[in-house]
Structures are given as structure tokens and as C-alpha cells.
Amino acid sequence: MLQLIELGAEVEYIDIDTSKIPYTFNIKLTDKTYSFTVRYNDVGGFFTIDLSVANTGEVLAYADPVRYGRPMFGPIEDERFPLPVIIPLCLTGDEVDEVTWENFGKQVKLYLYERRSE
Known part of the structure; x- marks a missing residue:
């Protein structure tokens, strides 16, 4: 288990x-x-997120699966x-190891971490 967060x-x-899925929102x-x-993929039983630049509509990622503990959009990152x-x-x-309808947006949230430059 990774210790990602310092106490406090x-x-x-x-x-x-x-309750709004599928839906789109903008965030700075x-x-x-x-x-x-x-969105929710009924066949696979998982949530996905599309990511685009709001003012241009340029799609950066399409249907990236929301997997517990896995950084979003990881393999497709570039300077954008x-x-x-x-x-x-x-x-x-809580003992959570997957993203479900019951916990997503409640116990399981999309946490933001500062990107470390190499």
C-alpha cells in the first residue's frame, strides 16, 4: 500500500x-x-471518464476506465x-479495493496529487 498522503x-x-451519470462537467x-x-460501462461493469480541453473540445482521453488506486489518463499523457x-x-x-456505484463519489473520490517533475 502506497503512503500517498501525509497525516493532516x-x-x-x-x-x-x-446520480447524474452519464454527465459532463468542466473543472479548472x-x-x-x-x-x-x-459514464458507466454496463457490459464491463465499470465507470469511464472522457477528458477534453474545455475551450477547444480537443479530446485527450476517451473512455479511460476508473480503476481503484490507478492514476487516471496515465499511459496517454503528453504536454497537453x-x-x-x-x-x-x-x-x-474503509476496506475498499474497487470503484462501485455504492462508493464512487462517496468514499471513493478522484483525488488530486501534485505532479512530480522527473
Whole structure:
């Protein structure tokens, strides 16, 4: 288990409302505004997120699966991704190891972590 958070540190997250799925919303991260489209894949039984640049509509990621503990949009990043690392996690101490209808947006949130430059 990775120790990602120092005790007492405030952690920002992107709020998800599963009652609205499928839906799209805009959020400003660092210096750009992005559009997130949250969907549920009934066949596979998992949530996905599309990521695009809000003002241009340029799609950066399509149907990236929301997997517990795995950074979003990881394998497809390039210079258009100045945003923080986004990781679906549960920080409440509950025993959670997957993203479900019951916990997504409640215990499991899309937490934002500062991107470390190499």
C-alpha cells in the first residue's frame, strides 16, 4: 500500500455525482479548464471518464476506465496534460479495493496529487 498522503495534509478531489451519470462537467485544473464526461460501462461493469480541453473540445482521453488506486489518463499523457495526477482512492479507512456505484463519489473520490517533475 502506497503512503500517498501525509497525516493532516488537505487533499483536493474532483466531486462526482453518480446520480447524474452519464454527465459532463468542466473543472479548472492548474492553468486550464477541462471537460470530464463520466459514464458507466454496463457490459464491463465499470465507470469511464472522457477528458477534453474545455475551450477547444480537443479530446485527450476517451473512455479511460476508473480503476481503484490507478492514476487516471496515465499511459496517454503528453504536454497537453499539465493537470495534477488524479487517483481514485478511499481515504476514510474503509476496506475498499474497487470503484462501485455504492462508493464512487462517496468514499471513493478522484483525488488530486501534485505532479512530480522527473
